Amino acid sequence: MAGSGAGRWTNLGHYRARGIHGGEALKEGxxxxxxxxxxxxxSERGLAARLRYLTASDAGYEAMDRAGIHVRPRTLxxxxxxxxxxxxGNLARLDAAYWDLRRRNVAADLKRRLNKGGRGTRIEIDPADQSQVERRHRRDLQRGLQARDINVRGNIWDRAVDAWLTGDxxxxxxxxxEIIQGSLGTDWDAYTxxxxxxxxA
Structure with missing residues (x-):
């Protein structure tokens, strides 16, 4: 497949390969x-639970402000x-504020779960789907691309959670x-x- 630099797939869909960047997969995970x-x-129950969560701390009021909820105290x-x-409109903003606050509140726990006291977390990588790609255009056809299993440790997970939280x-x-270059050797670009x-975890 056409690419640049180390040969990564800069135009993934051109030959009808299907997949997402590994960074997007990290975010989704x-x-x-x-x-x-x-x-x-x-729902009545869902709204009440979100309002209780958001109004239980200053951070909750800050989340509502970030979401654009600007109502009088009497209305609240x-x-x-x-x-x-x-x-x-305000229901949608309350939901956005709730999940914003929830993500911020669980970030530290996510880092702890993924770091596992320095042991890291083992991940399985499924390569891009080439089933719809003509054989002559498939990447690494001679040896085939297979699912890879690697352990990710160090400060990678802290950085990944921080980037996820800020949408970076x-x-x-x-x-x-960095993960694939450090773990997959010369095959790394085929798993971008x-x-x-x-x-x-």
């Missing part, structure tokens, strides 16, 4: 580790007392390149784009 209120913000009290329901896509992509990255 970390996001899946975050647990929170399952009830929808549109009416929401809490279930005497008034926020309009659709470039940093996540740089972290991924992947079908998925999985781990248990």
């Amino acid at each position: 970390i996001e899946k580790m975050v647990r929170g209120i399952e009830s929808s913000v549109d 009290m009416r929401w809490l007392a279930e005497e008034q329901t926020p309009d659709r 896509t470039q940093e996540l992509e740089a972290i991924w390149d 784009y992947v079908s998925s990255v999985g781990w248990a």
Whole structure:
């Protein structure tokens, strides 16, 4: 497949290969580790739970401010007392504020779980899907690309969680390149784009 530099797939879909950058896969994997209120913000239970969580700390009020919720204290009290329901726009902002605060509150726990006291976390990398690519254009056809299993340790996970929290896509992509360059030898560029990255933590 066409590429530049070390031969990475800079135009992944040109030959109909399917996958995402490993940095995006890292972001998705970390996001899946975050647990929170399952009830929808549109439900009475879900709304009440989010409001309790957000109004329990100064950080919650800061999250509401970041989400663009600017209402009078009286209105907020009416929401809490279930005497008034926020309009659709404020419901969406309350949900965004809740997940923003939730991510910030669990970041330290995510780092602890992924670092495992310095032992790190083992990840499985599934390469990009080449099933729809013509044989003459497939990468590394002669030896084939297979799922790879590697252990990631050091300060990588702290940096990855911080980048995920701030939405720093470039940093996540740089972290991924660092992971694969340090663990996969000369094959690393063939795993810049992947079908998925999985781990248990």
